[in-house]
Amino acid sequence: MDPEIRKKSSSGGAAAVLEREFVRTGGYVCSCVFSKGRFEYRIGKTEEDIRLFSGSKYVKSDPTGIYQQVKELLKNGKKVLFVGLPCHVAAMIRVAGEALSERLYTIDLICHGSPSPQILDLFFKQHGRDLAGADHVSFRDKNRFYIDSDGKTFTVRNCQDAYSMGFLYSLFYTENCYACSYASVERISDITLGDAWGSELPDAEQRKGISLILCQTAKGKELLSAGGMHLQPVDIQKAMAANRQLCAPASVSTQRAYFFDQLKNGAQIDRIVKKCYPKSFRKQKLKGVLLTLKLKK
Numbered sequence: 537m538d539p540e541i542r543k544k545s546s547s548g549g550a551a552a553v554l555e556r557e558f559v560r561t562g563g564y565v566c567s568c569v570f571s572k573g574r575f576e577y578r579i580g581k582t583e584e585d586i587r588l589f590s591g592s593k594y595v596k597s598d599p600t601g602i603y604q605q606v607k608e609l610l611k612n613g614k615k616v617l618f619v620g621l622p623c624h625v626a627a628m629i630r631v632a633g634e635a636l637s638e639r640l641y642t643i644d645l646i647c648h649g650s651p652s653p654q655i656l657d658l659f660f661k662q663h664g665r666d667l668a669g670a671d672h673v674s675f676r677d678k679n680r681f682y683i684d685s686d687g688k689t690f691t692v693r694n695c696q697d698a699y700s701m702g703f704l705y706s707l708f709y710t711e712n713c714y715a716c717s718y719a720s721v722e723r724i725s726d727i728t729l730g731d732a733w734g735s736e737l738p739d740a741e742q743r744k745g746i747s748l749i750l751c752q753t754a755k756g757k758e759l760l761s762a763g764g765m766h767l768q769p770v771d772i773q774k775a776m777a778a779n780r781q782l783c784a785p786a787s788v789s790t791q792r793a794y795f796f797d798q799l800k801n802g803a804q805i806d807r808i809v810k811k812c813y814p815k816s817f818r819k820q821k822l823k824g825v826l827l828t829l830k831l832k833k
């Protein structure tokens with residue numbers, strides 16, 4: 537695995553390596569970019585284009601118009617690798633249909649659920665910041681989940697901010713996520729990528745990020761045969777035990793209705809999350825204080 541790619545990726549960097557090998561053989565890659573406040577699918581053709589895809593974006597991305605664009609490429613005899621949320625991959629496969637399926641390769645992400653980008657937009661606004669004006673937004677640094685936008689965080693670096701806590705606690709996903717029919721070990725794509733939580737590799741490797749790769753089809757094997765990664769077999773039962781989204785959708789948080797009620801009444805996301813998860817909120821604040829003290833020493 538290219539150490540630079542691994543470092544820049546959210547998890548183990550498998551997506552970026554598979555995308556790079558695909559464009560190197562003349563294919564097109566379609567995935568999600570952040571641009572002008574929006575998380576949207578784009579098509580890339582070069583290694584430079586696909587660098588923009590790097591990183592997990594913990595929001596529901598916008599697929600408007602993308603399925604037809606990919607379909608046109610497939611009709612024109614091009615190979616396309618579509619990388620995205622399982623629901624969007626399923627839609628892409630349906631739009632391409634059987635006739636064009638031969639040239640469509642798909643990678644879906646194990647998905648915990650995704651919030652509407654409007655919540656993120658509001659979170660920025662409530663902190664006096666403008667998502668639309670940001671050049672870059674990142675949601676995690678390996679196993680630390682916090683938002684960093686253009687080098688600025690929303691709480692002490694390395695500590696979970698209220699948005700990240702709400703995301704991890706399944707507080708405010710769109711309603712359909714809680715009944716997701718793709719949250720299963722029966723995947724619809726050629727390859728599924730996620731985090732290798734519960735991996736038995738040494739801690740040093742885990743800190744660098746390890747991807748979990750599930751390969752479902754001959755096309756998936758073809759993608760993996762391009763190389764560029766160190767692969768090691770995993771026990772699927774252990775992978776499922778460590779990653780609930782391979783078994784069932786996220787459960788609706790008991791606080792979800794309260795969250796949206798409060799939001800409607802104009803409450804701050806920070807305040808609502810603090811009310812919903814007081815212990816975890818305090819823990820993150822304390823972690824922040826300790827980290828700040830450590831930095832000052």
Ligand SMILES: Cc1cc2nc3c(=O)[nH]c(=O)nc-3n(C[C@H](O)[C@H](O)[C@H](O)COP(=O)(O)OP(=O)(O)OC[C@H]3O[C@@H](n4cnc5c(N)ncnc54)[C@H](O)[C@@H]3O)c2cc1C
Binds near residue numbers: 545
């Ligand atoms: C909303 C969401 C929930 C997730 N939940 C889980 C989980 O519960 N368990 C788990 O193991 N993994 C989960 N993942 C996947 C995980 O965050 C990593 O994306 C995955 O492990 C691949 O990591 P990577 O280092 O190979 O690539 P990354 O650097 O994460 O990039 C992965 C690829 O996915 C694309 N992508 C990122 N975000 C989106 C998006 N919102 N819409 C469409 N495409 C996107 C990127 O453009 C890139 O092509 C989730 C991802 C998302 C976006």
